[in-house]
Structure formats: C-alpha cells, structure tokens
Amino acid sequence: MWQIQNPNTPTGQLILWMIVLGAFIMIMGLVPLLHALPPRGRRAIIVIITFITGLFFATEFFLPINKEQKNFLTDAIQPAQQAVQVITALALGLGTYGLVRLHLRNVVQRRTQWGYSLVLLISFVVMATFSIANTLSEQGLVEKTPLLEQGFKLLFDYTLVQLDAAMFSLIAFYIFSAAYRAFRIRSVEAGILMFTAIVVMIGVVPLGATISPYLPGVANWILTSLNAPVQRAIEFGVGIGGLAMAIRLWLSLERGVT
Amino acid sequence: MQTRGPSIWERMLSIDRRILYLLLFANIVLFLLLPIRMRAAVSPPVQKFYDEIEKLQPGDLVMISSNWSASTLAENQPQLEAVIRHLMRKKAKFTLISVEAQSRDISYRLASRLTPEGGYEYGRDWAHFGFVTNLIVSIKGMVNNLPDTIKKDVRGTPVSELPLLKGITSLRQYKMIIDVTPSATVPFWISYAPKETKILYCPTSVMAAEAYTFLDSGQIKGMITGAKGAQEYEQLLGIVGLGTRFVNAISFSHVLIILFIFLGNLALFMNRRQMRQEG
Numbered sequence: 146m147w148q149i150q151n152p153n154t155p156t157g158q159l160i161l162w163m164i165v166l167g168a169f170i171m172i173m174g175l176v177p178l179l180h181a182l183p184p185r186g187r188r189a190i191i192v193i194i195t196f197i198t199g200l201f202f203a204t205e206f207f208l209p210i211n212k213e214q215k216n217f218l219t220d221a222i223q224p225a226q227q228a229v230q231v232i233t234a235l236a237l238g239l240g241t242y243g244l245v246r247l248h249l250r251n252v253v254q255r256r257t258q259w260g261y262s263l264v265l266l267i268s269f270v271v272m273a274t275f276s277i278a279n280t281l282s283e284q285g286l287v288e289k290t291p292l293l294e295q296g297f298k299l300l301f302d303y304t305l306v307q308l309d310a311a312m313f314s315l316i317a318f319y320i321f322s323a324a325y326r327a328f329r330i331r332s333v334e335a336g337i338l339m340f341t342a343i344v345v346m347i348g349v350v351p352l353g354a355t356i357s358p359y360l361p362g363v364a365n366w367i368l369t370s371l372n373a374p375v376q377r378a379i380e381f382g383v384g385i386g387g388l389a390m391a392i393r394l395w396l397s398l399e400r401g402v403t
Numbered sequence: 404m405q406t407r408g409p410s411i412w413e414r415m416l417s418i419d420r421r422i423l424y425l426l427l428f429a430n431i432v433l434f435l436l437l438p439i440r441m442r443a444a445v446s447p448p449v450q451k452f453y454d455e456i457e458k459l460q461p462g463d464l465v466m467i468s469s470n471w472s473a474s475t476l477a478e479n480q481p482q483l484e485a486v487i488r489h490l491m492r493k494k495a496k497f498t499l500i501s502v503e504a505q506s507r508d509i510s511y512r513l514a515s516r517l518t519p520e521g522g523y524e525y526g527r528d529w530a531h532f533g534f535v536t537n538l539i540v541s542i543k544g545m546v547n548n549l550p551d552t553i554k555k556d557v558r559g560t561p562v563s564e565l566p567l568l569k570g571i572t573s574l575r576q577y578k579m580i581i582d583v584t585p586s587a588t589v590p591f592w593i594s595y596a597p598k599e600t601k602i603l604y605c606p607t608s609v610m611a612a613e614a615y616t617f618l619d620s621g622q623i624k625g626m627i628t629g630a631k632g633a634q635e636y637e638q639l640l641g642i643v644g645l646g647t648r649f650v651n652a653i654s655f656s657h658v659l660i661i662l663f664i665f666l667g668n669l670a671l672f673m674n675r676r677q678m679r680q681e682g
Contacts, residue, residue: 205543214546214575214597215547219547220547222540222543222544222547223544223547223548223551223552225540226535226537226540226541226543226544226552229536229537229540230535230536230537233536233537234536280557283511283557283558283559284557284558284559285558285559286559301508302512305473305505306473306476306509307473308473309472309473309474309476309505310473310474310476310477312474313473313474313475314477317427317431317656318423318424318427318428320660321423321424321427321656321659321660321663322420322423322424324660324663324664324667325418325423325660325663325664325666325667326667328664328667328668329667329668329671330668339664343661346657346660346661347657347658347661349446349628349631350443350631350650350653350654350657351441351442351443351444351631351634351650351651351654352441352654352655352657352658353444354441354442354443354444355441358444361444361446362444365446365447368612368615369447369615369618369619372612372615373615373616373618373619376612376613376615376616377616377619380613380616
C-alpha cells in the first residue's frame, strides 16, 4: 500500500496538504459535473459504484483465507475503511450545511416559529465550539482553561446528557399508561401471554427471589427454553429477508436507492 | 328522568393518564430513596459473564465496545462501571471503542473517572480508540491490522506508540470483547471478530431477549441484562453501585404496572357485568 514517507517532516506535511487540497478541488469539480449529467447517467454511476463496492466486500468475506487468515483482498480493507470515514465526514458536513442553511433562512425571513430556529443555531454553535475545543484540549493542542472545562461540563454532562436521558425515560410513563389501557385479557391466549409476562417481569428482579426462590428459575426457563427457540425462528426469517433486501440494494433494484 | 353518574368501574377505565404518570413518578422516587437492599438470585448468564472475566490473567487485553448514549444511561452505565471495576480487580488491560460521537465522550469520561480507583494509567493500562463510523468495516480492519485501522487514540497519540499496545497488531491478540450497547451490534462482533476471541454482552433489558439464541449457541459467553443484571453483577463483586441503587425502583415499577394491568382488567370485567345486569 502506498504511504507518505515521514509525514511529520515539512516535506511530508507539504505533500499531505497538497493531497488534501487536490482531493478537495477534485470533489468540488465533481459536484457540478454530476449535476450536469442527465438523471440516467447519474443513476448508472451510482449503480456501478454500489455494485463494485458490494462485490468487493462479499468477495473478501467468502474467498478462502490462507494461514495468515487473509486472502488477496484483505489488505484492501484498510483503505476501504478510510474511504467510509471520508464519506461519513462528507455526509456529516453536508448535513450540517443543510441544517444551518434551513434554520438561518427561517431566522432571516422571520418565518413561523423562527425563534426555535434561533435557539437551534445558538445551541449548535455554542455546543460545537466547546466540544471541538474540548477534543483539542484532550489532544493537548489547546490549553484546558477552567472556562472550557466548566463550560463543557455544563453543556455536555449537565444539559445534553440529562435532556437525552429525560427524553428516553418518558417511555416508561407511556408504557405504564398503555399497559393499563390496552393489556386486556379477552381470550385464553391473551391470558397465557399475560401470565407469562408477569412471571418474567417479577422473576427477573430481586423481588421475585424474595417472593419465592423458584420464581427466578421459572423466569430463566421461560427465557431460555421458550423465548430462545422462538427468537431463533424469527431471526432466521429476518435473516432471509435481510439477505433478499441486501441483494436488491446491491443490484440497485430497490426503488428510491437511485 | 334522572340519569345515573358514571360507576366506579367506568371512572377507573377512563382514568386521567396524568394520575398514572404521577403514581409511577412517586413510585420511582420513593424506591430510589428508600435504603432497602434486596438480594438478587444471580441469573446464569450473569454468572457466566463473571466466571469468564475471573479466568482472565493480569495483563490480558480486553476490547470494550461502548455504544450507548445518555438515553440508555440508566441501564448501560451500571453495566460498564461494574465491568471496568472487575477488569481492574483482575489487572486486565482494556481499550474502549465507540460507534458514535456521544458514546465516545460518555465512555471516555466514565473510564477517566473510574480508572484512578484501580491505579490505572492512561496509555499503560487502558486507552480509548474514539469512535468509528462503520463498525463492520472497522472490526475487519482491526482483525487485519489494528494500528493502521485506528491510527490515533482520543488523545491524538498514534496507537502503535501506546505502551499498552506494544506488540499488538491485530484484534486476534485480544482475549475478550465486551459489547455494552442498546443497539443490535453484537451480531457484527460475532460475525467478523476472530473466532478465538470470547464475546460478552451487556444489552439493555429490551434487547436481551434476542440474545438468548447466541448464549445458547455459545457465540456469547455471558450476558448482563440491563440495570438488574448490573445489580446481580455488583452483588457478585461485593460492591454497591448504580445497579443496586436503581433496582428497587425497577422492581416496584414492575409491581405497579402488573397491579394496574390487573385493575384495568378487573374494571373492564366489572363494568361489562354491570352493563349486562342493567340490560
């Protein structure tokens, strides 16, 4: 695999920057070129790239391996992984650009509920600034000042994490309300299902062992002897469905892919 | 003509959801604050998990895949804390990896907070590889050439220069992989990680049911299910962690849900009977 010799020397750094600049210019040039193509031409490019990359990963997985656990394609996994990272970074940049553009337009044109857009933009800029600065300080590239440390802690630990956890915990309240209203024993099957659910719900928590020493064992038997075979059957079905879908995506037969 | 008001059963069936929310909230707060400690019956998957880590030798290398964010903090944080504490007790070295940005920050900060307890030093005893964007390709890359795949850790140090990873070129040299996650990432580790490397799993409670097939087949060697699994694990370790603190609220929330399912069915049955009697 081609590598830059001594990337930390001034010459190596120069070559690195030249490569980055060249790649940037190439991508910027590709965008208008792709836009200029007719839809059928664009579709053909996407179909070909999807097929080749899919073929690469499938072939690498299925081809026999030697004593070093490799085949002739295994060494190409690293560049493929880096390509995936680059594509993801591009997608992230594109997403950020789209998000900022949309909400900036809402604010500038005073559209309906533009205040929310303003809150989003301010939160986005503040969080990104502190987050990037914190990452750089972890790498020793900028000084970790008390403002940065406290600011990041306030924004990440005390705001983002708490809001995220609170949002998810609301599900428990909906489940409680839904279980009360919807879990009705209208048939023998529903009765069996409810009885099983109660045994598992109580059996897996310490209260179950306090009520009866046999309850945890019964709950475990239900999970391993009844649940596991059913799950296996479902996973077989899902697996076959997933394989069919993967083939359709690989061959670009799925509508909406291109 | 005088019309009768709604019966108690009708009122129960149309109970305001805010009353239900308030009851659950009060139940959770009460049992989080009450200092009751109930001993758990350790489930076989948790016991297997514990036994596998007990088999580790000092210096053995373990990969922890930490892919949870704040939304599942109540379940995954007690698991990760208990696992790291056990690894430190066994003097096993570990590296962390994530598949998204928030889980990278959370797991790095959590490990940075816990590791001084065991006298662990970053770079020598543990390290964080940051987050990777595609887990499948990254696992395959790490099996083939770990330093080239990860390149730098969260502190910007090339992983080949970390004392912890001296002589480590592949995931094959790891003794164990522990997946702490609310997502279905464990099939990726099973499919693409080296077959000789043991896989242990820490899912959230809702994800655990699917994993029993892998436990049965031996593809997963042990499993800690949610916060209640963490409590069992803490009991085995002889410590009081987040799992032990959370489990009472979980236990009695289960009881409350069951009680209200029963009451809902009773109200429905009695209401129907009353309507039949009234013609």
